[in-house]
Amino acid sequence: MCLAVPMEVTRIDDMIADxxxxxxxxxxxxxxxxxSPEVGDFVIVHAGFALRRLDREEAMETxxxxxxxxxxxxxxxx
Amino acid sequence: xxxxxxxxxxxxxxxxxxLARLEEVCGEPLRFMEVCGTHTVxxxxxxxxxxxxxxxxxxxxxxxxxxxxxxSEVDAYLDLAGRSGVVIATFGDLMKVPGGGxxxxxxxxxxxxxxxxxxxxxxxxxxxxxxxxxxxxxxxVGFETxxxxxxxxxxxxxxxxxxxxxxxxxxxxxxxxxxxxLSDAETAIDAxxxxxxxxxxIGLAPYGFIAERWKRSAVVAGFxxxxxxxxxxxxxxxxxxxxxxxxxxxxxxxxxxGNPRAxxxxxxxxxxxxxxxxxxxxIPDSGLALRSEYADFDAKACFDIEIVESPPLAGCRCGDVxxxxxxxxxxxxxxxxxxxxxxVGPCMVSTEGSCAAYYKYNTD
Ligand code: SF4
Numbered sequence: 001m002c003l004a005v006p007m008e009v010t011r012i013d014d015m016i017a018d019x020x021x022x023x024x025x026x027x028x029x030x031x032x033x034x035x036s037p038e039v040g041d042f043v044i045v046h047a048g049f050a051l052r053r054l055d056r057e058e059a060m061e062t063x064x065x066x067x068x069x070x071x072x073x074x075x076x077x078x
Numbered sequence: 079x080x081x082x083x084x085x086x087x088x089x090x091x092x093x094x095x096x097l098a099r100l101e102e103v104c105g106e107p108l109r110f111m112e113v114c115g116t117h118t119v120x121x122x123x124x125x126x127x128x129x130x131x132x133x134x135x136x137x138x139x140x141x142x143x144x145x146x147x148x149x150s151e152v153d154a155y156l157d158l159a160g161r162s163g164v165v166i167a168t169f170g171d172l173m174k175v176p177g178g179g180x181x182x183x184x185x186x187x188x189x190x191x192x193x194x195x196x197x198x199x200x201x202x203x204x205x206x207x208x209x210x211x212x213x214x215x216x217x218x219v220g221f222e223t224x225x226x227x228x229x230x231x232x233x234x235x236x237x238x239x240x241x242x243x244x245x246x247x248x249x250x251x252x253x254x255x256x257x258x259x260l261s262d263a264e265t266a267i268d269a270x271x272x273x274x275x276x277x278x279x280i281g282l283a284p285y286g287f288i289a290e291r292w293k294r295s296a297v298v299a300g301f302x303x304x305x306x307x308x309x310x311x312x313x314x315x316x317x318x319x320x321x322x323x324x325x326x327x328x329x330x331x332x333x334x335x336g337n338p339r340a341x342x343x344x345x346x347x348x349x350x351x352x353x354x355x356x357x358x359x360x361i362p363d364s365g366l367a368l369r370s371e372y373a374d375f376d377a378k379a380c381f382d383i384e385i386v387e388s389p390p391l392a393g394c395r396c397g398d399v400x401x402x403x404x405x406x407x408x409x410x411x412x413x414x415x416x417x418x419x420x421x422v423g424p425c426m427v428s429t430e431g432s433c434a435a436y437y438k439y440n441t442d
Binding site for chain 2: 049
């Protein structure tokens with residue numbers, strides 16, 4: 001029940017967002033999300049509420065560090 | 079933006095390199111504990127558990143909210159489920175959890191209790207709006223990830239004046255449990271992998287005592303194989319350097335300062351109190367109770383619920399499993415009298431429970 005998964009925001013209507021993962025759409029509430037998401041953002045969803053807007057820049061930075069540290073090529077593009 | 083960049087955190091090539099680095103760096107045996115059901119499942123399901131260097135020992139702690147819900151708490155909601163005019167709204171995970179007398183909500187439902195499985199506290203509020211003739215009691219279990227969703231729902235219930243919505247709060251806080259585990263000499267934990275989405279809410283500060291007082295490292299980690307390996311590598315490096323710290327390796331989902339907006343909602347609705355944990359017993363300031371401003375929505379107050387300590391389940395060693403003192407296979411009932419089809423204890427009931435994970439995936 002702790003499961004919290006990243007889902008893509010496809011529509012926002014005030015305090016409710018439609019989010020999608022692997023073709024399934026559901027509605028989540030936005031009362032406690034840290035920063036208001038926009039359509040196209042990913043949010044971490046838990047028990048019907050968005051908890052956090054995923055930070056793409058931070059994800060890229062982490063991957064960039066791995067890429068350099070281990071000489072890998074992920075083909076990262078912005 | 080696509081999910082592509084998130085999939086990189088599963089990259090097999092990167093995993094192999096991280097494993098090789100870990101092998102180089104980790105000289106002495108390292109006992110690490112994770113305290114999140116999703117980590118438990120991720121470590122088994124990804125196969126990481128069998129790939130880790132032999133001197134890295136994985137302990138699965140009290141990270142499954144269903145498992146740490148105390149026998150007496152289960153008995154309290156079972157008692158409530160039997161009363162007329164009450165509808166219990168619950169996450170599905172609690173349905174099969176046994177109380178002191180081995181009864182569960184599922185059994186209560188078969189005997190005629192009104193029990194509805196919901197996906198969110200908010201669904202329970204909607205149920206209350208549709209069911210004005212009954213008191214709808216939502217069973218609030220879960221850690222800091224879940225507590226703000228419940229708190230926000232209680233605020234909405236108040237704003238809408240829906241007083242037939244009630245919360246029975248058994249929410250618990252992770253950091254006080256970590257302190258209890260660190261003070262248990264039998265467990266001997268070298269480091270923690272900290273729960274990613276609990277940390278999304280609380281940030282790093284509440285874990286500071288782990289490094290300051292106990293001189294252990296703790297790393298906030300995500301749930302992909304790369305996330306977990308990165309955390310273990312950082313733990314091993316900090317130990318080699320003799321510099322225990324609390325660090326955040328899950329920056330895409332966790333701000334060092336957590337989510338202040340969600341914490342403000344929690345603080346408005348809840349105060350802390352002593353809570354009973356299965357296996358760990360009573361821990362001061364580790365539970366969340368409703369503030370008096372929300373007394374109209376507090377099931378404990380409205381139904382005079384008293385938590386009476388029930389005896390632990392006979393033969394079940396869940397408590398020792400949750401503390402990392404034994405692994406599930408050392409329980410005499412494991413895979414004999416107790417399996418997922420006939421669970422004796424909650425650690426076998428929940429799919430996130432350590433016993434269930436060992437049963438399903440263990441190849442040791
Ligand atoms: S195997 Fe079953 S009886 Fe033994 S500790 Fe786990 S849940 Fe309890």
